[in-house]
Amino acid sequence: MSAINQPESVSSVLKTFAILQALSTQKDIGVSELAQRLMMSKSTVYRFLQTMKTLGIVAQEGDSEHYSLTLKLFEMGASALEYLDLVAIADIEMNKVFSLSGEAVHLGVPDGSSFVFAHKLDAAYSLGVQARVGSRQALHSTAIGNVLLAQKSEAELREVWNVSEVGDNTDYATLLIKLEAARKKGYALDREESEAGVISVAVPVYDRFQKVIAAIAVAMPSIRYSEETCGRYVEALHQAAAAISSKLGCKDYPHQQSAAA
Structure with missing residues (x-):
């Protein structure tokens, strides 16, 4: 016209x-x-x-x-973004990661000193990692928790640590080292530290203010883990997280190099 x-x-x-x-x-x-x-x-x-x-x-x-x-x-734009369904947006990208890995794919969102499993895709294998939507885990545990915790200030970290039920195999100094590695690499890796026989890798999801509001992860039995598969999963997770973050208003995903790999 x-x-x-x-x-x-x-x-x-x-x-x-x-x-x-x-x-x-x-x-x-x-x-x-x-x-x-x-x-x-x-x-x-x-x-x-x-x-x-x-x-x-x-x-x-x-x-x-x-x-x-x-x-x-x-x-008006901010109000519209608040109505976006994180789970619906994440599901599309999580399925892409699932198609590549066949492993369990989880979405976690922070809530106080813990995180909640907001969405999951179960593994295609008979032997796979199980999670229940709505269940909680401490932020200091698992790859998802570490990714979310890595974004907090020193004061916030200490506060979370003080209220967490920490096992004998965890100490604050070791946690700080893990979180620093997660910040530098753009992902967190849990090698059977939270649960024997389970390995998980997670990356952050950002909102329009470049704030980490969630994390997505691949969780697998240790018998199917290798450095090569982990590398492929990290790339796939970053691509998925970049797409989710973009739909949430994040203009510049901080880990673009990994996401574009």
């Missing part, structure tokens, strides 16, 4: 978005400059800006002819 034949309502929408797009490129713009840039009449631009000002989308700089965007659109 050509611009000439477009209904006035469609034309108005296009003009509105053109103005918003222009305003998003710099802090404030004058009506004259905006009209010249968009090849619209000054009176048309002024009329649209006044309507958007009434709606709270733009703000006028005092009595000048300069306008800028408010946070209204950001608030």
